[in-house]
Amino acid sequence: MNILIDKLPxxxxxxxxxxxxxSFILFELLMQDNTLTPEEKIxxxxxxxxxxxxxxxxxxxxxxxFYSMGKQDKIEExxxxxxQKAIYSYEHDANLIYxxxxxxxxxxxxxxxxxxxxxxxxxxxGLNDDNKICxxxxxxxxxxxxxxxxxxxxxxxxIQRKYxxxxxxxxxxxxxxxxxxxx
Numbered sequence: 001m002n003i004l005i006d007k008l009p010x011x012x013x014x015x016x017x018x019x020x021x022x023s024f025i026l027f028e029l030l031m032q033d034n035t036l037t038p039e040e041k042i043x044x045x046x047x048x049x050x051x052x053x054x055x056x057x058x059x060x061x062x063x064x065x066f067y068s069m070g071k072q073d074k075i076e077e078x079x080x081x082x083x084q085k086a087i088y089s090y091e092h093d094a095n096l097i098y099x100x101x102x103x104x105x106x107x108x109x110x111x112x113x114x115x116x117x118x119x120x121x122x123x124x125x126g127l128n129d130d131n132k133i134c135x136x137x138x139x140x141x142x143x144x145x146x147x148x149x150x151x152x153x154x155x156x157x158x159i160q161r162k163y164x165x166x167x168x169x170x171x172x173x174x175x176x177x178x179x180x181x182x183x
Contacts, residue, residue: 012062021120025090087140096133
């Protein structure tokens, strides 16, 4: 699938899916919500994307396929590797993302009725470095352990604290991450 030459899909193997960017943002927030059970997340996800579901497994594959922009294998690779540190949040960075789209593309995300998820993700990934959200994501992504200079390390640690996202991991995930640090 090439966004430059192919028409963007609106179904997965014949199953019509809601491809609006807002639904996928809600999906990502839903997956991060530790107050919900896996069963509740599945039910709510299916309701976000489909009018009717006959084959739950196929419907869930469709959601993940669209979420990954047709690159399902990359999602599966990422789940087997160590959990990646979040560098953005649609919840906590909403204002920065909104203003970046408005200033760079002239797109008022609040006023748009529909924008295909793949277009939204492509535009998000293409934001210029001079947007505040890109600056913040850059600071969050820095691996402080690789910085040798003590003063520089402290400076980046302070900046990361300033822009830190809430820790949404469950207690089990925190314990697992702690244990992984020693192996």
